[in-house]
Amino acid sequence: MKKYCEKCGKEVNTKIITQKEIYDVCGEPIEVEAKILVCEKCGEEFFCEELDNATLVEAYNEYRRRHKLLFPEEIKEIREKYGLSQRSFAKLLNWGDKTIFRYENGSIQDKAHNSLLLFLRDPENMKTYLTLNEISIEDKRKKRLLSYVEKLEENFEVSAEKRLLNKLLFKEPCEENGFRSFDYDKACAMVLFFANKNPELLKTKLMKLLNYSDMIFYKENGKSISGLQYSHLPYGPVPVKFDILLGTMEADKVAHIEVIYDNEFEKHQIVPDKDIPKDILSKEELKVLNRINKKFKNFGSVEISNYSHKEKGYIETKKGEIISYAYAKDITLD
Ligand SMILES: [Zn+2]
Structure with a gap:
């Protein structure tokens, strides 16, 4: 990729280098190997949104691993297992409308939220949750979800x-x-x-x-x-x-x-x-x-x-x- 380098005063070839950087994730310093686009001649750094985002995602993932947090992908999997939309899943959990949407798109989840999601990953626990909890979804929906969960449980029996x-x-x-x-x-x-x-x-x-x-x-x-x-x-x-x-x-x-x-x-x-x-x-x-x-x-x-x-x-x-x-x-x- 060619870029205009202000230092060199002309269009130059670029290359990607890696360099250790510290990111702040939820108040914690996380070291990542950042990929940076630089001028091949003088080493001047260029802004590259794609590389920047990739490094940020890497820092978030390292934070998740460190704190045993579910990854966005896994949260989505749990929701889809129960055939729920983002909005109805959030409602079921008594969370704000956009909460699941944000988590699935990369925001770091709150620890208590993470524990509940982990718990509900198992259909048996979801059944307990639906039966013993006061939840704010209609009875008809709840019944449908319960029969769905029971079917999941049957498939759970392992050889x-x-x-x-x-x-x-x-x-x-x-x-x-x-x-x-x-x-x-x-x-x-x-x-x-x-x-x-x-x-x-x-x-x-x-x-x-x-x-x-x-x-x-x-x-x-x-x-x-x-x-x-x-x-x-x-x-x-x-x-x-x-x-x-x-x-x-x-x-x-x-x-x-x-x-x-x-x-x-x-x-x-x-x-x-x-x-x-x-x-x-x-x-x-x-x-x-x-x-x-x-x-x-x-x-x-x-x-x-x-x-x-x-x-x-x-x-x-x-x-x-x-x-x-x-x-x-x-x-x-x-
Ligand atoms: Zn340059």
Whole structure:
């Protein structure tokens, strides 16, 4: 991008540098790596709204992680799970009309509000809230919401496989899972997305596609999509306990593996047993998956494996080690 530099007195080439900066978020100093547009010649800083906003979002996200606050995306997910508009959700919670709108658009929520949202994430708690609380929505609406919640609860019953999987993969949000606890439904939706879009998808390629999707989404939103952890194996980053995850998906009739033979080689192909589910992945998440899919469309398993070997997160970890999402910031797609 060219800009007019006042110091140099002419149109100049620009570049982006990173520099540690302290932001004040809710009265707390938060250090972030700010991206700044500067003159390539003299280093004069230019104002760039896009970069500025990105840094601010990064500072807010760091504050959220520090204080275990829900992310805007997660608040939206809770609301949408109950099929509520922003306004009616706010009303249900006895909050101001615009409160949910503001939180979903990036304002930091009040701590008490955060606790209530966390509590209501579980349908069972929502039922208690609706039954035992004085709430200011019409009876008809309340009844409808209650029957909705009961349906959600039925879907909540989990298979033995899923319980085992959660036990193995569940972890408090941290750098290893991209600050999201493992989410089986999202992981299934991601697998179905790629398996449905790529008729001959091999397991080795799928693992890389999942890794790039989670890392890039984390880089841009401060959270992973699936909460999967990835470890460093000889063929690139691999989701932890991936075979157990695939086994569970097979038992749940989500997707299964077919072994095919190509000359002497045994290949593991992922075959979807369902369409891509609606309502599990957010619009933003789908956007990232589409980008990843497009980028690696014509990459074979070997090519994508070689490509992933060049990532800093892979180079700086040893065999068997978890690749932290902190490395996501070094990944660029083009
Ligand atoms: Zn200059």
